Amino acid sequence: MFFFKYILSELRRRRGRTILTALGLAVGVALVVMVNGLSTGLDNAQATVLKPLTGIGTDMSVSRPLKVTTNGKGGFAALSKSQQEQLRSEVGPGGGVNFASLKAGSKVDTDTFRASGNLTFSATKLTSLSKISDVQAVAGSLTLTDTHISGTVPKIKITQSRTSGGRHGGGGGFGPASGALNGGSLTTASTSVTGVDQTQPTLAAVTPSQITKGSYFTSGGNAYEAIVSTGYANSANLSVGSKITLGGKTFDVIGISSAPLGGTASDIYVKLATLQKVSGYTGQIDTAEVEAASASDVTAVAATISKDFTGSSVTTASDLASRVSGSLTDAKSLSSKLGTALEIIALIAAVLIASLLTLASVAKRTREIGTLKAIGWSRWQVVRQICGEALGQGVAGGVIGVLLGVGGIAAIDALGWTLKATVASPAAAAGGGGGGFFGQAAAAITSGTTAVKINATASIELIAIAVGLAILGGLVSGAIGGLRAARLRPAAALRTVE
Amino acid sequence: MPSTTLEPLPTPTASDLAEGTATLESIYGLSGVTKTYGSGATAVCALDSIDLTVSAGEFLAIVGASGSGKTTLLQLLGALDRPTTGRIELLGRDLTSLGERELTRLRRDTIGFVFQQFNLIPTLSAADNVEVAIATRHESSAQRAERVAELLGSVGLAHRAQHLPSQLSGGEQQRVAIARALANRPAVLLADEPTGNLDTASGSEILELLERLVAEGNQTIVLITHEPRIAEAAQRTISLKDGRILSDTQPGPG
Ligand SMILES: Nc1ncnc2c1ncn2[C@@H]1O[C@H](COP(=O)(O)OP(=O)(O)O)[C@@H](O)[C@H]1O
Ligand SMILES: [Mg+2]
Numbered sequence: 141m142f143f144f145k146y147i148l149s150e151l152r153r154r155r156g157r158t159i160l161t162a163l164g165l166a167v168g169v170a171l172v173v174m175v176n177g178l179s180t181g182l183d184n185a186q187a188t189v190l191k192p193l194t195g196i197g198t199d200m201s202v203s204r205p206l207k208v209t210t211n212g213k214g215g216f217a218a219l220s221k222s223q224q225e226q227l228r229s230e231v232g233p234g235g236g237v238n239f240a241s242l243k244a245g246s247k248v249d250t251d252t253f254r255a256s257g258n259l260t261f262s263a264t265k266l267t268s269l270s271k272i273s274d275v276q277a278v279a280g281s282l283t284l285t286d287t288h289i290s291g292t293v294p295k296i297k298i299t300q301s302r303t304s305g306g307r308h309g310g311g312g313g314f315g316p317a318s319g320a321l322n323g324g325s326l327t328t329a330s331t332s333v334t335g336v337d338q339t340q341p342t343l344a345a346v347t348p349s350q351i352t353k354g355s356y357f358t359s360g361g362n363a364y365e366a367i368v369s370t371g372y373a374n375s376a377n378l379s380v381g382s383k384i385t386l387g388g389k390t391f392d393v394i395g396i397s398s399a400p401l402g403g404t405a406s407d408i409y410v411k412l413a414t415l416q417k418v419s420g421y422t423g424q425i426d427t428a429e430v431e432a433a434s435a436s437d438v439t440a441v442a443a444t445i446s447k448d449f450t451g452s453s454v455t456t457a458s459d460l461a462s463r464v465s466g467s468l469t470d471a472k473s474l475s476s477k478l479g480t481a482l483e484i485i486a487l488i489a490a491v492l493i494a495s496l497l498t499l500a501s502v503a504k505r506t507r508e509i510g511t512l513k514a515i516g517w518s519r520w521q522v523v524r525q526i527c528g529e530a531l532g533q534g535v536a537g538g539v540i541g542v543l544l545g546v547g548g549i550a551a552i553d554a555l556g557w558t559l560k561a562t563v564a565s566p567a568a569a570a571g572g573g574g575g576g577f578f579g580q581a582a583a584a585i586t587s588g589t590t591a592v593k594i595n596a597t598a599s600i601e602l603i604a605i606a607v608g609l610a611i612l613g614g615l616v617s618g619a620i621g622g623l624r625a626a627r628l629r630p631a632a633a634l635r636t637v638e
Numbered sequence: 639m640p641s642t643t644l645e646p647l648p649t650p651t652a653s654d655l656a657e658g659t660a661t662l663e664s665i666y667g668l669s670g671v672t673k674t675y676g677s678g679a680t681a682v683c684a685l686d687s688i689d690l691t692v693s694a695g696e697f698l699a700i701v702g703a704s705g706s707g708k709t710t711l712l713q714l715l716g717a718l719d720r721p722t723t724g725r726i727e728l729l730g731r732d733l734t735s736l737g738e739r740e741l742t743r744l745r746r747d748t749i750g751f752v753f754q755q756f757n758l759i760p761t762l763s764a765a766d767n768v769e770v771a772i773a774t775r776h777e778s779s780a781q782r783a784e785r786v787a788e789l790l791g792s793v794g795l796a797h798r799a800q801h802l803p804s805q806l807s808g809g810e811q812q813r814v815a816i817a818r819a820l821a822n823r824p825a826v827l828l829a830d831e832p833t834g835n836l837d838t839a840s841g842s843e844i845l846e847l848l849e850r851l852v853a854e855g856n857q858t859i860v861l862i863t864h865e866p867r868i869a870e871a872a873q874r875t876i877s878l879k880d881g882r883i884l885s886d887t888q889p890g891p892g
Contacts, residue, residue, distance in 0.1 A: 142773035142782070144757075145766060153761035153802075338735065511757040514718055515771050516746020518739070630718040630745070633757055634709055634830055 147528040151536075154501075158533055161497045165537025165613045166544055168490025169606045172483045173545025173598055178552060179475040181596035182559075185468055188592055189561045198343050199438045200456040202269065202445055204259040246293050248326065251387045253284040253419035256332060258426040265449070269428055272444050274437035277341035280425035282335040282415055283406055286386060291326040298389040331372065333386065334406035335415030335425075342429075343429040346397050346409045354380035354395035363414045366391035370398055372407035384408065389419035468592055491613040492525065494537070498530050498621035502523040502628075509625050510632030519626040526625045529617035534614015538607035545606060549596040558591045651670075664730070665826050665858050666692035666715060671724030673710050684710040686881040687724070692826070695856040697848070699869040702878035708862045709830055711878070715747050715860060717741045718829045729825060746774065750819030752829035752861075756811040758803040764814045765790060765799040771821035789817040794846060809840030814848060820857075827851070829861035833868060845871055 151158045263280050270278045274538050314553045336344040338357035346367055348356040357365050366386075368378050378384065382393040391410060416422050442454045502509065512522055673685040684707045692698055700708050713719040714726055717733055726733040728748065736744065745751075759769045768786045775782070790796050793813040803811050812832060819827055832848075833841035845868055851857035852873075861872070869875050877884040 141779070142766075142769055146762065146770075146773075149761040149766065315812075507755070508759055509755060511751075511753070511759075512770070513742070514716065514745060514751050516742055516749075516822070517774065518742045521774060631713050633751070634713060634718070634753060 143524065143528065147532055148223050150529050151532045157497065157501055158536065161494050161530075161533040162536035162540055164493035165490045165534055165610045166541035168486045168613065169538055169541025169610045170544035170548060171486035172609060173542060173602060173606045174548040174552070174596070175475070175483050175486075176602050177545070177549040177596040177598045178594070179472075179479050180599070180602075181552075181594045182468065182472045182475055184370040184474060184597070185559065185592040185594055186561070189468070189480070189590060197427040198457070199432040199435070200430045200442050200445070202430060202449065202452050202454050203426060204261055204451050205257065205260065205453050210593045223454060229545070235453045247291070248293060249290040250288070251385075252287045253333070253387065253421065254287065255421075255426060256283050256285045258283070259451075260344070260421060260424040260426045263423050264303065266428055267427070269430060269445065269449070272441060272448070274441050275430055276433045277340060277431040279337040279340040279429045280412060281337065281345050281418075281427045281429065282412060282421060283345070283427065284333050284335075284415065284419050284421065284423045286331050286333050286408075286419075288331070289326055290327045293326060312575060331408060332406040333408045333410060333415060333419075335412035336409055337412050341431075343431060345406065345427075345429075350397040352398050353397045354393070356395060357411060362392065363411060364389055364391045365394045365411065367395040367397050368393055369407055369409075370396055376407075382598040386410070389414075389418055429585055451577040466560040466562040468561040471559055471594075487609060487613070490537075490610075491616050494530070494533065494613055494617035495620045497528070498617040501529075501623055502526060502621045502625045505625075506628055506632050507510050509628050510630050510634075513630035514633040523619075525624035526622040527615065530614045530618025530621060531611060532614070534618075535607075537614065538610030541610055542603050546598050546603075549598050552594070552596045557594045559594060561590050561592055663693045664691060664727065664858075665694050665696070666690065667725075667727040667806035668714075669725050671714060671721045671726060673707070673719070674722045679707065683713070684881050685721070687882075689868060689884060690876070690883070690886075691715055692860060694825075694858055694859065695852065696858055696860075696874060697852045697872045698860045699872035699875045700860065700862045700878060701869050701875055702884070705880040707881040710880055710881075712828055712830050712860065712862055714824075717745050746771070747822055748825045750822070750827040752812070752815050752819050752827065752832045754831040754834040756803070756808070756815045756835070758802055758811055758814060758818075763800045763802055764795060764806065764810075766816055767803065768818045768821055771818045775822075785821065788847050789821055790814070792820075793817045807840065808836045809843050812836065812840070813847065815846070820851075824886070826858045826860060831862050831864065833863065833865060841865065841868075 151370055151467065210413050229409070266278045266280050269275060328479070334345045336357070337358055338344065341348050341356060351367070352370065354367075357367070367386055368376070368384070373379065373393075376384075378393050378396075380393055380396060384393060397409065410418075412425070416424065430441065430445070432438045438456055438458075442456050446452060446454050450511075509522055513519075517525075668688055668690040670686055670775075671688040671690075672683070675682045675684055688711065700711065702708050708839065710719075714721050714733075715728075717728070717736075720734060724734075728744065733744070733781060758764075759770060762770065765783075765786050768789050769782055772782055772785060777785075787796065787799070790799050793816055795813055795817070798806060798810060798814075805812070808813065812835075816827075816832075819829075827848075829848075833844050836844065848859055848861070849871060852859060859872075861868070863869055874887060876886045
């Protein structure tokens with residue numbers, strides 16, 4: 141077709157102009173690709189930090205934390221009467237170990253399970269939670285601290301009485317009696333165990349993606365499967381295939397999970413039903429993971445749960461995100477604040493440059509365009525010609541821009557830029573010492589700093605959008621140039637001298 | 639100069655003429671045509687009540703001093719511009735009553751234009767420059783290529799078809815431009831100083847080509863020239879001065 145032949149001739153033979161216009165658009169496109177790729181990289185980095193905090197699909201966690209304050213009125217006494225009662229019944233004196241009944245010289249090997257930080261509640265609550273509108277899925281989990289005591293009871297008279305209330309926060313309540321036992325040949329070990337609903341792995345406290353070695357829970361099968369965290373596996377010298385004993389039952393270690401940052405870091409994960417049976421916490425859970433029907437429903441669902449479920453605390457993914465700080469967060473807020481502005485400015489500048497170059501080209505070709513009109517080209521045909529050329533430059537600009545952008549992204553990745561993310565524990569954020577309420581920290585929310593490598597990525601969608609933007613830029617400049625050309629009078633063919 | 643054979647070009651078709659009241663003989667009929675540029679104190683009267691008739695097969699030369707209104711007149715004849723007042727009939731149709739779209743069609747189908755600066759598109763080959771004029775016709779590219787080859791052959795440039803304008807001499811460029819102007823078999827060929835940018839030899843070539851078009855194809859030509867030998871070659875010469883026709887030397891009978 142002649143139309144294409146003419147456009148190609150113009151683009152090919154006026155190479156300088158073509159390249160200049162295409163480059164103008166390309167720089168804009170490349171910036172969009174790079175800024176977007178970088179912000180995707182930052183999003184991914186943040187997701188990497190946040191993902192272990194909850195299951196992948198979890199929008200919010202519902203629990204009943206003990207409300208502890210540090211203003212002198214904290215501790216057991218600060219709890220409501222019903223909470224005190226529940227604690228007494230769950231934990232009992234001596235953290236559940238009846239030391240008074242131990243006979244000196246006798247052998248002991250007991251596991252005692254206690255609730256950790258959160259008050260437990262009946263798993264039937266899951267049913268009512270799932271009935272709240274816009275709730276997509278619910279899964280329960282139970283995290284307990286297992287105190288394992290083994291050895292021979294020393295010949296020391298141990299008396300332990302329940303401490304009365306009124307003591308300060310962190311050390312209040314039932315102090316574990318381990319200090320008194322250190323002198324003997326009894327050894328105590330405290331491990332945190334979480335029971336997860338393996339039928340809903342995306343909502344679980346340990347997800348299949350966290351498994352670094354071995355495998356995830358089988359949905360049916362062996363009830364005595366355990367997944368251990370990397371840290372615990374190292375300290376307890378465990379590997380896939382090892383056996384561990386919990387509550388007198390032998391578990392097979394089937395997988396090792398990566399240590400999450402800021403999440404509920406348990407040493408051992410087992411199936412929820414198994415843990416409930418072994419620990420005696422039959423039908424009890426302490427956390428409900430809730431997935432909303434869509435991201436926009438999260439706030440409303442969280443509000444409904446808080447209202448309906450007295451004493452509950454709902455932590456949403458955005459609450460978790462707000463706990464992350466450090467250079468990663470700074471970079472993210474910078475990219476969200478400045479990134480969009482930079483992209484818009486780059487695009488406007490690119491389109492402006494392309495339009496000005498096209499206008500300059502039209503002005504320079506006044507006689508040519510006048511001639512086309514004088515020999516019978518219609519306005520539409522002239523506009524189509526100018527637009528077609530600009531479109532060609534837009535396509536070229538898009539391709540060059542994507543190449544530049546992808547190259548820039550590769551360069552960013554090659555730099556191996558790492559950013560720091562610090563995750564604060566929610567208790568610390570709340571100003572309390574809840575993690576230490578029971579004198580233990582094993583199952584507390586871990587806090588700490590991690591370095592995350594930024595992996596900027598250019599998705600196919602992003603590249604398609606970028607090329608689309610360049611073509612759009614070409615069309616805009618073509619339309620501007622074309623309209624100018626359409627207004628040129630055919631008489632210009634006889635008048636303008638170059 | 640290479641000898642070339644020229645195929646006879648057809649005169650306006652019956653259907654072209656059927657719309658208007660003009661006879662086969664009348665191409666243009668101008669009455670009281672005035673063209674004023676600008677307004678108020680700076681107004682320039684480029685043409686002042688021009689009456690003119692051009693018949694089919696006529697070879698008409700327009701002469702006159704610079705600024706006398708020659709180009710303005712040619713623009714009006716070429717439907718590139720509209721007169722301020724007066725009436726211009728082309729093949730019996732009143733140009734002043736036509737819309738922009740119809741004028742565009744008329745320029746494409748009825749008028750051929752040749753320019754002093756050749757006005758070829760610098761990025762297109764000689765063949766493509768000719769094709770520009772018929773690009774908008776609903777013909778197959780094979781049909782168009784055939785027509786382009788025929789036209790380039792008729793101006794003696796078949797062997798230069800793939801050359802860019804910058805690779806052609808001035809005379810060759812102007813012959814390509816003439817081939818382009820003839821592509822749609824126009825009823826009239828308009829030329830503004832077609833030899834103005836050429837040396838004497840090239841100018842003679844162009845003149846011979848134009849003369850052949852008139853002699854062999856009965857082509858109607860209106861051209862502007864400063865060169866006496868070209869004016870002499872024309873059958874009729876009108877002389878402009880300050881926008882008025884100073885003299886009109888009609889061809890003598892026989
Ligand atoms: N677009 C225009 N605007 C104003 N004045 C013009 C324009 N075109 C031509 N003129 C004036 O009209 C007169 C005739 O010009 P023109 O037709 O170009 O003469 P010629 O071709 O004989 O030299 C001149 O005085 C010229 O300055
Ligand atoms: Mg002139």
